[in-house]
Amino acid sequence: MTFSEENYLKVIYHLGDEAADSVATNAIAEAMKTKASSATDMVKKLADKGFLFYKKYQGTSLTEEGKEIAVKIIRKHRLWECFLVEKLNFSWDEVHDIAEQLEHIKSEKLIEELDAFLGFPKKDPHGDPIPDKHGNIHTIKKTLLGSCSEGDKGVLVGVEDSSSKFLRYLDKLELSLGKAIEVISIEPFDNSMQIEVGTNKISISAQIANNIYIQKT
Amino acid sequence: MTFSEENYLKVIYHLGDEAADSVATNAIAEAMKTKASSATDMVKKLADKGFLFYKKYQGTSLTEEGKEIAVKIIRKHRLWECFLVEKLNFSWDEVHDIAEQLEHIKSEKLIEELDAFLGFPKKDPHGDPIPDKHGNIHTIKKTLLGSCSEGDKGVLVGVEDSSSKFLRYLDKLELSLGKAIEVISIEPFDNSMQIEVGTNKISISAQIANNIYIQKT
DNA sequence: ATTAATATTTAGGCAAATCTAAAAATTTGT
DNA sequence: ACAAATTTTTAGATTTGCCTAAATATTAAT
Numbered sequence: 001m002t003f004s005e006e007n008y009l010k011v012i013y014h015l016g017d018e019a020a021d022s023v024a025t026n027a028i029a030e031a032m033k034t035k036a037s038s039a040t041d042m043v044k045k046l047a048d049k050g051f052l053f054y055k056k057y058q059g060t061s062l063t064e065e066g067k068e069i070a071v072k073i074i075r076k077h078r079l080w081e082c083f084l085v086e087k088l089n090f091s092w093d094e095v096h097d098i099a100e101q102l103e104h105i106k107s108e109k110l111i112e113e114l115d116a117f118l119g120f121p122k123k124d125p126h127g128d129p130i131p132d133k134h135g136n137i138h139t140i141k142k143t144l145l146g147s148c149s150e151g152d153k154g155v156l157v158g159v160e161d162s163s164s165k166f167l168r169y170l171d172k173l174e175l176s177l178g179k180a181i182e183v184i185s186i187e188p189f190d191n192s193m194q195i196e197v198g199t200n201k202i203s204i205s206a207q208i209a210n211n212i213y214i215q216k217t
Numbered sequence: 218m219t220f221s222e223e224n225y226l227k228v229i230y231h232l233g234d235e236a237a238d239s240v241a242t243n244a245i246a247e248a249m250k251t252k253a254s255s256a257t258d259m260v261k262k263l264a265d266k267g268f269l270f271y272k273k274y275q276g277t278s279l280t281e282e283g284k285e286i287a288v289k290i291i292r293k294h295r296l297w298e299c300f301l302v303e304k305l306n307f308s309w310d311e312v313h314d315i316a317e318q319l320e321h322i323k324s325e326k327l328i329e330e331l332d333a334f335l336g337f338p339k340k341d342p343h344g345d346p347i348p349d350k351h352g353n354i355h356t357i358k359k360t361l362l363g364s365c366s367e368g369d370k371g372v373l374v375g376v377e378d379s380s381s382k383f384l385r386y387l388d389k390l391e392l393s394l395g396k397a398i399e400v401i402s403i404e405p406f407d408n409s410m411q412i413e414v415g416t417n418k419i420s421i422s423a424q425i426a427n428n429i430y431i432q433k434t
Numbered sequence: 435a436t437t438a439a440t441a442t443t444t445a446g447g448c449a450a451a452t453c454t455a456a457a458a459a460t461t462t463g464t
Numbered sequence: 465a466c467a468a469a470t471t472t473t474t475a476g477a478t479t480t481g482c483c484t485a486a487a488t489a490t491t492a493a494t
Contacts, residue, residue: 004481025442038482040443045480057442057489088330098324105318113305221451242472255452257473262450274459274472 013070022059077103078124093167127158146210154214230287239276294320295341310384344375363427371431
């Protein structure tokens with residue numbers, strides 16, 4: 001299993017998670033920052049190896065085996081993110097790229113010991129659930145802030161975009177995991193939102209709202 | 218800098234450390250478990266990039282820049298080994314292969330934070346010195362047990378071979394870093410040694426003795 | 435229901451790192 | 465010092481993952 005193969009499986013898993021049906025070649029190419037022709041090549045190879053179902057022009061979906069591998073990589077990614085934040089003083093906006101490297105380290109024992117060392121965390125620093133060693137993922141029902149209505153309340157439990165740019169902006173707005181949020185009003189012109197966070201009232205663009213998840217209360 | 222390039226630089230550094238003069242292509246190939254022709258190709262490329270001096274048929278030696286890179290990789294390797302042993306319950310015979318992967322993770326901050334997290338260790342689990350962040354290495358004068366004479370005394374401070382096979386054998390003999398050793402006698406027939414370790418008297422083959430370093434006392 | 439637009443695949447190539455086999459240089463042994 | 469042995473390099477292939485350009489299939493629009 002090469003790094004590239006692992007990255008494709010991970011990306012296909014994430015894309016397939018939202019759209020229940022098959023994943024388009026172009027979507028894979030875009031997520032992998034490569035060309036559609038490259039994605040076609042790789043998808044064929046992964047299909048040959050039994051990690052996904054593929055029919056020409058019909059998109060792909062992971063087999064059970066492919067899903068298992070993808071979930072293992074996601075588990076590693078998220079555990080390493082916890083390690084970086086909890087043990088090495090990284091902030092949530094600094095960990096993604098390093099975890100992208102660390103997730104490919106091959107050692108069963110390493111990841112199980114790391115999990116234990118961290119006290120079996122359930123969430124990574126962005127609020128995403130950490131699959132357990134059997135691949136079980138405990139998901140919570142979360143709602144995109146951007147799809148909420150005036151008066152809706154909840155707690156910030158996740159982000160759609162884990163880029164350092166976005167997360168640093170959230171820091172500036174004092175928006176972090178666990179914060180209570182209430183939608184005060186929505187501006188019809190541009191769908192920007194007035195929200196209350198703790199005692200602050202702030203305005204956020206629709207784009208921001210569409211990258212924040214809350215758990216409604 | 219690819220993984221392969223980094224591994225070549227590391228291997229050339231280690232080979233050049235013992236033999237002060239230039240490193241032979243065959244030696245590189247053997248250490249990299251590849252063919253001489255592959256080593257030639259890579260050496261040319263690394264020379265083009267300014268990491269080593271190379272003259273056809275005359276072997277190679279690292280430039281200052283090449284050495285710096287090699288030392289950085291060795292620093293990472295040894296710090297990760299410490300982490301595995303001290304924080305994740307690995308034993309000294311289990312860490313080498315995983316550290317070979319981890320040493321290629323690219324992040325200045327990661328390695329400096331890891332160093333601090335571990336309390337700035339000076340030695341890895343095999344007794345090898347950990348270069349500091351500026352590349353300075355504090356070496357001690359160590360002697361190959363196999364080159365000692367009857368009556369010589371010292372403390373076990375390092376091993377030449379970090380393979381799991383060898384280290385597990387040392388464990389079985391209760392030979393570990395820090396143990397006091399005295400050479401009782403040397404058998405002329407096969408150069409095997411009678412040594413005293415603590416209160417035990419054991420016999421070790423010349424091959425074992427030639428993979429153990431002591432600091433004479 | 436055709437045509438136009440879009441998505442996907444194929445074909446052919448490239449760079450990295452490896453290999454084998456053959457050629458060339460160096461070293462060794464007498 | 466010269467032939468033999470060894471080491472090293474070159475030449476030409478292979479595999480992986482990517483690319484561009486062209487061909488083909490699917491989807492959308494009128």
